[in-house]
Amino acid sequence: MNPMSEQTEQRRYHHGDLRAALLEAAEHSLRSHGPAQLSLRDLAREVGVSHGAPRRHFPERQDLLDALAENGYVRLGERIRRAVTSGDPDFAARVQRATSAFAHFAMENRALLELMNAAKHRPEGTGVPRSAEVAFEPLVDLLREGQERRLLRVGSIEEIGIILYATINGLATLVNNGLIDAERLEELIEIAVDQFLRGTAP
Amino acid sequence: MNPMSEQTEQRRYHHGDLRAALLEAAEHSLRSHGPAQLSLRDLAREVGVSHGAPRRHFPERQDLLDALAENGYVRLGERIRRAVTSGDPDFAARVQRATSAFAHFAMENRALLELMNAAKHRPEGTGVPRSAEVAFEPLVDLLREGQERRLLRVGSIEEIGIILYATINGLATLVNNGLIDAERLEELIEIAVDQFLRGTAP
């Protein structure tokens, strides 16, 4: 009866923080239906706003996807940073923890990871590529430290970093695509990192 | 004036081999615009057939994508097989050639590779997953041979194969996403395989 009672939420003309609400709804949709099914009009309905409203915050659909990806990299970076800086300070153990953190993130955010990987070939130094770079900084620093302490062979840190990243991300992708059971990822990562350290030992 | 002269091609009611024509047009479209832009109606126009016709051969859009992916795995498998069985019979050299063949295929068929990787979580033992398995058989066999000849540590052949595959495919994906220059792929693969062999040595 009360014209403004709609599940405790009042329908004001202005939403208040539509951008955040859209991102939240998008993440939820992402978890249940994947990136391809994500529709702006759908999100607008979900949030209870007209189909044109999201345009004010995300002029193009891809802009929303980019925002999600960037957000994802921030969270991933945080987890990697924590993994590197806490716990057993042994070098190999820290590499294992960092990659394992990546693996867990990948499993808990499968569709998001796909988005993060696809947010590509944009002008460098801005947006998603930049946030991805930041996210992996702790891991790169860790590898650099390994080199300085003569635990890794000297050589282009960028090259071995890329290779390690490609391996971990590749394994996560295989899980995402159903070619590996999720339960096996942790074990495979452990083996892969072990091989990596062995292969890059001086 | 002649009702049936349309660029040497006659417009017959039945196309003859529409399925193949669609796949060819799809591959062409894939090369220039990526998987997301691929439209059934577009292909139909290109081939000169009504928009509903493709449905007879590919009831759903995904079915066409699956066919492309499967076709891709067949061609990739052929290249891997050739790489393994020809040239310098040295074990490491054969592994390098096989992975390098993969890398070249990935660069020459970027959008297709994306499709191949995305053709996922389908009922096992049929279609795309099966053709992928077949494509990599020569490489798996090669690794098994390496184990028998004590060039690789013993252990689950499936595990180390998956890890090698994840690494190579991961690197190819990074190139596809523009995070690595294409010219560097060959070199990175070489380093990665070298590390792999070192890391899996007995």
Add this chain to the structure above:
DNA sequence: AACACAAGTAGGCGATGCCTACATTCGTGT
């Protein structure tokens, strides 16, 4: 209080995938 601007609404456009009903051709069995 006035006003410029941000944020949301409403409707339209072209395109897509999938659907159904119908038309044409092919191939096979008698």
Add this chain to the structure above:
DNA sequence: ACACGAATGTAGGCATCGCCTACTTGTGTT
């Protein structure tokens, strides 16, 4: 040879989507 069923192609409809424009409502600043 031919009739008929199956395969293949056509035509049009439907809901949805992304993007666009014109208009409305609220906000915050001066």
